[in-house]
Amino acid sequence: MVAVQWYPGHMDKARRDMQESLKAVDLVIEVRDARIPDASRNPMLDQMIQSKARLIILSKTDLADPKITDQWLKALEHDSQKAIAVDLASDTSAKSKILSLSAEMTQAKYDKMVARGILHPRAMRAMACGIPNVGKSTLINRIAGKSTAKTEDRPGVTRSLNWIHASRTLDVLDTPGVLWPKFEDQDTGIKLAALGSINEDIVDQIEIAIHTIELLQNLYPGLLEQIYEGDGCNAHDMLNAIAVKRGLLKAGGEADRKRAAITFLHELRRGQLGRLSLEKPNS
Ligand SMILES: Nc1nc2c(ncn2[C@@H]2O[C@H](COP(=O)(O)OP(=O)(O)OP(=O)(O)O)[C@@H](O)[C@H]2O)c(=O)[nH]1
Ligand SMILES: [Mg+2]
Missing domain, CATH: 1.10.1580.10 (Conserved Hypothetical Protein Ylqf; Chain: A; domain 2)
Structure with missing residues (x-):
């Protein structure tokens, strides 16, 4: 059995902080790795997010098999959930794709504010979340057009929650990568470790x-x-x-x-x- 069961205290704290911040959030941007969209799905998120609008970003699509990514996108879209695949590291069109989908998914909220007589509604608020090292901070930097959030190719770079005014219309909350206490099967842990979401020193x-x-x-x-x-x-x-x-x-x-x-x-x-x-x- 591969020893990858592990749930450090800072992840539990991040989860609690995220739960608290969710109240102020209009949209959840869940980042998953396009090469493992199922293994990189945190089952604890479903409970936390419940009925909030959810945009799934399959990151690192430049590294994934294009035909299989297309199959995943079809499988992931339903009801209040949309999915796109992007190369956050070098695709300059990623910003406009993410901003226009975010605007579309928060349009009802925006319209409600206008209907209440608010002349200049505030920027919509999104929470970027997902497992470690999938590209949450890179996504925020891509939208902001500058290196505001710290990124590095190892898990556990972002350590606390941090609001970033990413664009005129969207504020995004950067969050630490979070795993869950018990993987459902050995394969999940292997895929997460293979693609760098689990600290190399502990496997x-x-x-x-x-x-x-x-x-x-x-x-x-x-x-x-x-x-x-x-x-x-x-x-x-x-x-x-x-x-x-x-x-x-x-x-x-x-x-x-x-x-x-x-x-x-x-x-x-x-x-x-x-x-x-x-x-x-x-x-
Ligand atoms: N090739 C490629 N690399 C990416 C992409 N998105 C992110 N990366 C790289 O993945 C690594 C991790 O990115 P981060 O943005 O730090 O990941 P994170 O999810 O914020 O990680 P934690 O804060 O540790 O949870 C960095 O080296 C990024 O350059 C992508 O779409 N394609
Ligand atoms: Mg980060």
């Missing part, structure tokens, strides 16, 4: 790499064999093939499996193995 990188290799061998048969030149091998042999291909050998010539695991996971996360998704809808 066994070799185990995560082995399970991720198995996942990819099922979803993309032949791909890893082609990249790393392992031939028809199981996940353990594949990790050795990765070590050999990347020149990660110990003094005696033996494969350095730990460094191979870390290298493999970093290559996957950065998109160096291609645009890959780790799960499909209803699978």
Whole structure:
């Protein structure tokens, strides 16, 4: 069993602070990783958000399999919930897409204020939330057009809630990434660790790499064999093939499996193995 059960105190505090702030919020912007839209969905959010309008942003779409992302978008749209996939890091049109959908989803609120005689209604308020390292702060910076919120490629960068006047019409609350106390299955923890939403120091990188290799061998048969030149091998042999291909050998010539695991996971996360998704809808 992969040891990724973990729920640090700062996440529980963030969850309580978010619950409190929700009262003042017109729209919830839930950021999920386009490569794992189901594993990166925090089940605690459903309880917290209840009937509030929800815009789901599938981030890192530049790294995900485009065909599978289209399937996810269709599966995620319903009633008071809309979904779009964006590359928050470099797509300059992401800002206008997010602002126009946010305006559309808060239009009724805005109209109510006008009907009450308010001549200049306040900016609408959105809460950006989601698991660690999915791009919540990057999204806010993208809308604001400047680096207001701190971002970094590791989980746990944002530590407290912070309102940012992102545009003339939208204030966005940046929140710390939050996980939930117990994953429903081992696969969820593996996918979250593989794509960098769980602190690298608390999981066994070799185990995560082995399970991720198995996942990819099922979803993309032949791909890893082609990249790393392992031939028809199981996940353990594949990790050795990765070590050999990347020149990660110990003094005696033996494969350095730990460094191979870390290298493999970093290559996957950065998109160096291609645009890959780790799960499909209803699978
Ligand atoms: N390629 C790509 N990288 C992205 C995208 N969105 C965010 N990133 C990168 O993902 C990393 C994490 O982004 P953050 O905005 O810090 O993530 P966060 O959700 O605020 O993370 P925490 O505050 O730790 O919960 C950074 O290195 C970003 O540059 C995207 O759409 N595409
Ligand atoms: Mg952040």
